[in-house]
Amino acid sequence: MKELRETVKSLLTEGKVDLVIGWEKGTMPGASTPVFIDTAEKADSLIFDSTCRNNLSVYFTKDRRELAKDDKKIGVVVKGCDSRSLVLNITEKQIDREKVTIIGVPCNGVLDMKKVTGKVDGKEILEFTDDGERVTVKGREFEQTFPLDEVISDSCVTCVRRDAVEHDLFIGEAREPGSDENAYVEVEEFEKLDSGERWARMEQEYSACIRCYACRNVCPSCYCNVCFVDQNDPQWIGKSPEITDTMIFHIIRNLHVAGRCVECGACERACPMDIKLLLLNRKVAKEVRDRFGSVTGTGLENKPAMADFKEDENQDFIMG
Amino acid sequence: MIRIEKERIDEFIRTLMETRAVYAPALDGKNTMFAPVEDPAGIDHNIFNTDKSPKEIFFPHSEVLFEYEGEEIKKVERDVRPIVVWGLRGCDARSLRLLDKVFGSAWQKPGNDMFEDPYWKEKYDDAIIFGTACNEPRSTCFCNWFGSGPHDDAGMDVKVVDTEEAFILDPVSEKGKKFIGSLKGWAEATKKDLATIKAVREKAEGLMGEAFGMEGIAEKMADLFFKPVWDDIGAKCVNCGACAFICSTCHCFDVQDEGKKGKKGKRIRIWDTCMFPLFTKEASGHNPRDMSKDRLRQRFMHKFSYFISNYDEHLCTGCGRCVSVCPVNLDIRDVVRAVMTSEA
Ligand code: SF4
Ligand code: SF4
Ligand code: SF4
Numbered sequence: 001m002k003e004l005r006e007t008v009k010s011l012l013t014e015g016k017v018d019l020v021i022g023w024e025k026g027t028m029p030g031a032s033t034p035v036f037i038d039t040a041e042k043a044d045s046l047i048f049d050s051t052c053r054n055n056l057s058v059y060f061t062k063d064r065r066e067l068a069k070d071d072k073k074i075g076v077v078v079k080g081c082d083s084r085s086l087v088l089n090i091t092e093k094q095i096d097r098e099k100v101t102i103i104g105v106p107c108n109g110v111l112d113m114k115k116v117t118g119k120v121d122g123k124e125i126l127e128f129t130d131d132g133e134r135v136t137v138k139g140r141e142f143e144q145t146f147p148l149d150e151v152i153s154d155s156c157v158t159c160v161r162r163d164a165v166e167h168d169l170f171i172g173e174a175r176e177p178g179s180d181e182n183a184y185v186e187v188e189e190f191e192k193l194d195s196g197e198r199w200a201r202m203e204q205e206y207s208a209c210i211r212c213y214a215c216r217n218v219c220p221s222c223y224c225n226v227c228f229v230d231q232n233d234p235q236w237i238g239k240s241p242e243i244t245d246t247m248i249f250h251i252i253r254n255l256h257v258a259g260r261c262v263e264c265g266a267c268e269r270a271c272p273m274d275i276k277l278l279l280l281n282r283k284v285a286k287e288v289r290d291r292f293g294s295v296t297g298t299g300l301e302n303k304p305a306m307a308d309f310k311e312d313e314n315q316d317f318i319m320g
Numbered sequence: 321m322i323r324i325e326k327e328r329i330d331e332f333i334r335t336l337m338e339t340r341a342v343y344a345p346a347l348d349g350k351n352t353m354f355a356p357v358e359d360p361a362g363i364d365h366n367i368f369n370t371d372k373s374p375k376e377i378f379f380p381h382s383e384v385l386f387e388y389e390g391e392e393i394k395k396v397e398r399d400v401r402p403i404v405v406w407g408l409r410g411c412d413a414r415s416l417r418l419l420d421k422v423f424g425s426a427w428q429k430p431g432n433d434m435f436e437d438p439y440w441k442e443k444y445d446d447a448i449i450f451g452t453a454c455n456e457p458r459s460t461c462f463c464n465w466f467g468s469g470p471h472d473d474a475g476m477d478v479k480v481v482d483t484e485e486a487f488i489l490d491p492v493s494e495k496g497k498k499f500i501g502s503l504k505g506w507a508e509a510t511k512k513d514l515a516t517i518k519a520v521r522e523k524a525e526g527l528m529g530e531a532f533g534m535e536g537i538a539e540k541m542a543d544l545f546f547k548p549v550w551d552d553i554g555a556k557c558v559n560c561g562a563c564a565f566i567c568s569t570c571h572c573f574d575v576q577d578e579g580k581k582g583k584k585g586k587r588i589r590i591w592d593t594c595m596f597p598l599f600t601k602e603a604s605g606h607n608p609r610d611m612s613k614d615r616l617r618q619r620f621m622h623k624f625s626y627f628i629s630n631y632d633e634h635l636c637t638g639c640g641r642c643v644s645v646c647p648v649n650l651d652i653r654d655v656v657r658a659v660m661t662s663e664a
């Protein structure tokens with residue numbers, strides 16, 4: 001934490017950046033909140049731990065896209081997955097690489113708060129601490145400590161690139177990526193179901209959706225000027241939370257981020273209804289990896305799978 | 321005040337179910353919400369503030385107003401039994417009363433010529449609200465900022481206090497008194513019950529954080545409309561609809577036709593929110609609230625300024641749902657503090 005704050009302070013005082021996007025402590029135990037630091041004094045509020053759940057690359061997209069375009073030099077603090085979003089946005093020409101200073105922080109996974117409250121039978125947590133390996137929660141008349149690994153998001157359990165794949169500075173020592181050979185176990189389980197069972201599973205999951213679009217809005221890969229669900233002339237999709245329309249929304253969003261989703265899990269963590277959104281995202285990511293040999297956002301030299309064409313690439317999905 | 325021993329609560333709920341549609345907190349999948357009761361044994365009386373707010377009982381996310389086929393308009397059949405809500409918290413009972421100012425008859429101000437909404441009234445007017453006092457408020461609760469508190473009974477017909485041994489039912493409104501008066505076969509609350517109620521109430525009130533002074537917020541917000549404080553507040557908002565859809569007092573809607581245009585279909589009204597860009601987009605393509613911060617400002621202006629001008633109350637009851645669900649932890653209490661401490 002200290003090193004992160006000092007690094008940001010010197011970037012600001014030396015004029016290397018005008019603004020740094022990071023996280024500070026939030027208002028609830030186990031919560032952090034995004035913060036925009038424009039003076040060295042403010043840098044003392046910066047934190048990085050398992051509560052830093054948001055993918056801050058989202059602040060270069062949508063209404064904030066001017067951040068990436070104007071003359072300001074921006075620093076951004078990133079976990080492994082967040083850095084992949086930046087890389088994707090750079091390769092898609094949404095962000096100018098020269099304008100951003102990427103500050104990597106060592107990630108051990110971020111919390112899934114539902115898992116944390118599950119550990120204490122839903123009792124209210126009033127205090128939360130994280131030492132990087134274990135988390136301790138306290139409430140009225142209880143205190144419990146458990147390994148961080150048991151309460152991190154599903155996206156972090158399977159993550160093999162916990163440290164920034166692209167960075168200008170790194171706080172500590174960046175680890176090499178692991179192998180993703182066995183990274184899709186839950187997807188493989190899902191694939192074993194027949195189509196009826198798969199559909200039932202998805203319907204069950206998505207029927208709770210309230211169409212708030214938090215999943216879309218926190219996603220750095222979802223940045224169309226006007227999203228298809230926000231169009232009404234023509235209107236592509238019904239607006240009620242009825243299952244058919246809800247499924248259309250999710251399936252289309254899924255396909256729109258095919259080869260562009262970095263599996264950060266920000267969407268899933270943002271969902272107020274706790275819908276497991278990553279399953280379909282990761283199913284598509286696995287297809288992209290297996291068919292095109294492409295893992296999204298892992299190198300500035302790689303074009304996103306859907307924006308690239310190689311003569312010898314796998315085309316059996318077209319040929320039948 | 322009547323006393324219902326814990327062992328007999330199912331029996332009590334069953335008597336309600338004889339003539340009424342009863343709604344109570346339930347777990348549906350991973351989330352808690354108010355659902356029609358089929359079996360009283362299935363009610364979890366310990367569910368605190370539900371994840372989804374009870375507004376949807378009276379103002380469903382998607383409601384069919386009528387159906388049409390060619391020229392013919394068909395009324396939709398609905399369950400006409402009067403509604404009973406069991407297990408509603410104080411904040412939510414007050415939320416319904418606020419919504420009744422908008423949709424129903426609770427707002428009778430001289431010169432008020434506002435419309436009454438038949439779809440709301442047909443459900444809410446006959447409803448009996450059993451509100452459960454909160455013995456253990458959470459850290460996200462801030463009902464006391466609005467002059468309320470965990471044992472407040474405003475907006476309830478009958479206040480229910482859980483004393484561990486029994487539920488004590490205290491009729492509050494005329495409707496509640498009439499209803500409780502018509503019941504037979506239940507014991508009166510004892511002196512001991514009253515003492516327990518007093519004790520749990522004091523304990524609950526002691527658990528609340530300090531109330532923040534809200535005086536003058538409406539004028540203050542109006543003065544700050546064009547000020548940069550909104551840039552600071554709005555910077556991290558990702559402009560989703562989570563806070564509004566989960567909120568017990570947000571009540572904007574859109575009206576749409578579903579089906580074949582002009583042939584056969586239904587007219588529905590569906591929740592909408594000022595957070596969505598389409599909300600204010602005009603036919604010309606111009607959007608007066610084009611940027612995310614304009615939309616965020618609207619949500620808070622409505623809650624703490626416009627609603628006060630129109631209905632003399634804040635459009636927030638401090639239930640804390642938005643605090644828990646906001647994906648970037650933009651805490652409404654911080655918004656209020658930021659507004660109240662900034663210079664106009
Ligand atoms: S779809 Fe979800 S997991 Fe994929 S990049 Fe977007 S927020 Fe991350
Ligand atoms: S965040 Fe969850 S509830 Fe909201 S639209 Fe996405 S899946 Fe649905
Ligand atoms: S805000 Fe007040 S009334 Fe609502 S649940 Fe919390 S303590 Fe109870």
Ligand code: SF4
Pocket residue numbers: 563566567568569570623635636637638639640641642643652
């Ligand atoms: S604004 Fe937040 S705290 Fe207020 S009523 Fe709505 S959800 Fe509850």
Ligand code: SF4
Pocket residue numbers: 214556557558559560561562563564595616645646647648649650
């Ligand atoms: S305040 Fe939070 S929940 Fe509400 S729109 Fe902004 S990001 Fe979404």
